[in-house]
Amino acid sequence: MPHPQDNPDDQDIYQENVLDHYEDPxxxxxxxxxxxxxxxxxxxxxxxIHIDLRLDDQGRVAQAWFDGDGCVISQASASMLLEEIEGKSIEEVEKFSADNMLHLFGPQLTPNRQKCCLLSWKVLQGALKRPVGTDADVSVTENDDEIDSGQSTSFGGPSLEEEQ
Structure with a gap:
């Protein structure tokens, strides 16, 4: 799939896709x-972002749903991601990288806006390790990308240096 930077005219097509996913997720x-x-x-x-998954007996994502609040980027990227991963094996979903997510989203984003796009990807990775009805709580923090004990995935956004 070409990236919008390959052809500036494609930028409008990618932006339309983002708005479609935001308005009709x-x-x-x-x-x-x-x-x-x-x-x-x-x-x-x-x-x-909240993500619910139903994994089938073959280790595939049978259904993927999300809910949440936030900007167009965070909500549209969640919709795009779940549409992309439904039907895939756990291994395929685990191999789906942050770069894959940014490419799937389409329009080039600043580093601060990339965090909005990658939130659903980080939550999805956590959901794979968190069966419903168990005490297996894990979270991924942006600073270290390590799995830690905790209630949810959270990261604090840009540092002061990034905002200037």
Whole structure:
């Protein structure tokens, strides 16, 4: 798939796709039959994402749903991501990288806005490790990208140096 920077005229097509996913998101809401779930937020900008997954007996994502609040980028990227990963194996989802996510989203983003786009990707990675109804709480922090004990995925957004 070409990237918008390859052809400046493609930028409008990518922006239309983003708005389509924001205005008519894929699988937005709760999934009552979820086997895995996770929450994440970016407290500095207020973006919040919750992802519910139902994994089947073959280790595939049978259903993926999200809910949340936030900017167009965070909400549209969640919709795009879940549409992309439904039907894929756990291994395929785990191999789906941050760079893959940014490419899937389309328009080039500043580093600060990339955090909005990558929030759903980080929450998805946490959801794979968090079965519903267990005490297996994990979170990924942006600073170290390590899995730690905790209630949700959260990162604090840009540092003061990044904002200047």
């Amino acid at each position: 894929y699988n937005r809401g709760a999934l009552a039959s979820a086997t895995h779930a996770h929450d994440g937020k970016n407290p500095l900008c207020g973006d919040k």
